[in-house]
Amino acid sequence: MAGVAREWREIPGRYNLKGTKCGNCGKIFFPGRSFCPVCRRASMGKMEDYDVCRTGKVFTFSVVHEAPESNNLQKPYVVAMVQTDDGVMITAQLVDVEFDKVQIGMPVKAVLRKLSTDGESGIIRYGYKFVPCE
Amino acid sequence: MDVGIVSYGAYVPRYRIKPEEIGRIWGVDGKGMGKGLMINQKSVPSPDEDVVTIATEAARNMMARVPEVDPRDIGAIYVGSESHPYAVKPTSTIVAEAIEATPNMTAADMEFACKAGTAGIQVCMGLVGSGMVKYGVAIGADTSQGAPGDALEYSASAGGAAYLIGSEKIIAKINKTLSFTTDTPDFWRREGQPYPKHGGRFTGEPAYFRHITSAAKMMMEAVGTKPEDYDYAVFHQPNGKFPTRVAAQLGFTPEQIQYGLLTPEIGNTYSGAVPLGLANVLDHAKPGDRIFVTSYGSGAGSDAFDITVTDEMKNYKRDKAPVLEKVLADPIYLDYGTYAKFKGKIVMPE
Numbered sequence: 454m455a456g457v458a459r460e461w462r463e464i465p466g467r468y469n470l471k472g473t474k475c476g477n478c479g480k481i482f483f484p485g486r487s488f489c490p491v492c493r494r495a496s497m498g499k500m501e502d503y504d505v506c507r508t509g510k511v512f513t514f515s516v517v518h519e520a521p522e523s524n525n526l527q528k529p530y531v532v533a534m535v536q537t538d539d540g541v542m543i544t545a546q547l548v549d550v551e552f553d554k555v556q557i558g559m560p561v562k563a564v565l566r567k568l569s570t571d572g573e574s575g576i577i578r579y580g581y582k583f584v585p586c587e
Numbered sequence: 588m589d590v591g592i593v594s595y596g597a598y599v600p601r602y603r604i605k606p607e608e609i610g611r612i613w614g615v616d617g618k619g620m621g622k623g624l625m626i627n628q629k630s631v632p633s634p635d636e637d638v639v640t641i642a643t644e645a646a647r648n649m650m651a652r653v654p655e656v657d658p659r660d661i662g663a664i665y666v667g668s669e670s671h672p673y674a675v676k677p678t679s680t681i682v683a684e685a686i687e688a689t690p691n692m693t694a695a696d697m698e699f700a701c702k703a704g705t706a707g708i709q710v711c712m713g714l715v716g717s718g719m720v721k722y723g724v725a726i727g728a729d730t731s732q733g734a735p736g737d738a739l740e741y742s743a744s745a746g747g748a749a750y751l752i753g754s755e756k757i758i759a760k761i762n763k764t765l766s767f768t769t770d771t772p773d774f775w776r777r778e779g780q781p782y783p784k785h786g787g788r789f790t791g792e793p794a795y796f797r798h799i800t801s802a803a804k805m806m807m808e809a810v811g812t813k814p815e816d817y818d819y820a821v822f823h824q825p826n827g828k829f830p831t832r833v834a835a836q837l838g839f840t841p842e843q844i845q846y847g848l849l850t851p852e853i854g855n856t857y858s859g860a861v862p863l864g865l866a867n868v869l870d871h872a873k874p875g876d877r878i879f880v881t882s883y884g885s886g887a888g889s890d891a892f893d894i895t896v897t898d899e900m901k902n903y904k905r906d907k908a909p910v911l912e913k914v915l916a917d918p919i920y921l922d923y924g925t926y927a928k929f930k931g932k933i934v935m936p937e
C-alpha cells in the first residue's frame with residue numbers, strides 16, 4: 454500500500470501541474486521542491502506554490518517502439534519534451550496525434566489521461582499527457 | 588431566485604469508426620445499418636481515456652470560460668455515467684481534484700442509464716435554489732460498450748459535457764424542469780457484466796417514445812408553450828432516427844433539432860448525449876433564444892427542461908475553450924482491429 458500513499462501525495466503535480474517557485478530568485482520547479490538548489494539557505498521558507506502553465510510547445514520528441522507493459526496498447530507512441538509557456542521543461546507522452554504531424558515547435562496542451570493501472574483490480578493512475586492544440 | 592447555467596464545456600475523443608467498417612467484420616451491411624440508425628460514424632476513446640478523463644476535460648473547458656469563478660466556490664459535483672471506471676471509488680472526487688474544487692464540497696456519482704447527466708443538473712438546481720451551495724457542477728459522460736456484433740456496437744460511443752449551475756451571471760435561465768419516471772426494463776447491465784442487454788423492439792414505443800413524449804407534453808402544458816415557441820430542441824439520441832421521429836411526433840421541425848442532434852456524427856454518448864447536444868445549441872444561441880430539452884434514461888425516465896438564453900451570453904467568454912464544431916473537426920479514423928484493441932475487446936495474456 455506504500456505505493457498508493459506515494460501516488461496520492463503526487464496528485465497535485467500529476468493532475469494540475471502544481472510546482473513551486475523560489476521566492477528569492479524566481480526559479481520555477483516542477484515537480485515542486487521544498488528548497489531552491491541555487492539559493493539554498495536563502496530560499497528557506499520562501500518557496501511558493503506555483504501553477505505551471507498547461508500550454509506550451511514541443512521542444513524535442515522521440516518515438517518509443519519498446520514500451521513498458523502499461524503502454525502496450527498505445528505503442529509505438531511519442532514522448533515529447535515540452536517547454537511550457539512559462540518556460541518549464543516537462544517530459545511526457547504526446548497523444549491523439551499522427552506521427553507524421555509531430556513537429557518541433559508544435560503547440561500542445563496538458564490533459565488528464567490514464568497513466569497506468571495495477572492489473573484488473575488495482576488502482577488507476579491518472580496524470581498529465583500532452584495533446585496538439587491550436 | 589433565478590437558477591440556470593453559468594458555464595458549460597464539452598469534450599469528445601478524437602478517434603472515429605464508421606458503421607461500414609464494423610459491418611465488414613461481422614458480415615453485415617454496415618452502411619445500410621448506419622443509414623437505418625442515421626449514424627455516419629461514432630467516436631472511440633483512446634486506450635488512456637475513460638469517464639474520469641472525459642469528464643475532467645469537459646469540466647476544465649467549462650471553468651476556462653468563467654475565469655472569474657473561484658473553483659473553491661463550487662459546493663457540489665455530480666458525474667452521471669454508466670461507465671464509471673471504478674465500481675467503488677467515485678469519479679466525481681477525481682474530477683473535483685482536477686479542477687481544484689476540493690475539499691469543502693460534496694460529490695457523488697450518478698447512475699440512470701443515459702439520463703444521469705440531466706439528473707445531476709436537477710440536483711444542482713435544487714442545491715443552488717435552496718441556497719445550500721453557490722455553484723454546483725453536473726457532468727454527463729460515458730465510454731459506452733456495445734457487445735461485438737450487436738446492434739449497439741454501431742452506436743455506442745464516448746464523450747461528455749459539464750454544466751456549472753448557479754444563480755449569478757447565468758447565460759441561460761432554466762425556467763422549469765420536471766420528470767416522467769416508471770419501472771420499465773428496456774435496457775440493463777448487471778453488476779460485473781461487460782456488455783448491456785436490451786429488450787429489442789421493446790426499447791422503442793413503451794420506453795423511449797412514451798417517456799419522452801409524456802415528459803415533453805407535461806412540460807409544455809405546465810409552462811403554457813407550443814413547439815413553435817422554441818428556437819431549439821434537444822432530445823435524447825441513442826441513434827439519429829429516434830430523436831428525429833419523436834420531434835416530428837411532438838410537432839418540432841427538423842430545423843429546431845438540427846444543432847442539438849450530434850449522434851449522426853459522434854454516435855450515442857449515453858449520459859453525454861443530451862448534455863453535448865445542449866452544448867452545441869449553446870455554442871450557437873443568442874440572448875432571448877428559448878430551448879426545449881428532454882433526456883431519456885432506460886429503466887426508465889425522462890427529464891424535461893425549459894430554458895431561456897439571457898443577455899449575459901453577450902459577456903460570456905465562450906472562446907476561452909473550444910466550441911464543439913472545433914472539438915469535432917479533424918478526427919482520426921480507425922479500422923476494426925485498432926478499435927477492438929482500443930476498447931479492450933481483445934483478450935490479453937496475464
Ligand SMILES: [Zn+2]
Nearest residue numbers: 475478489492
Ligand atoms: Zn532560488
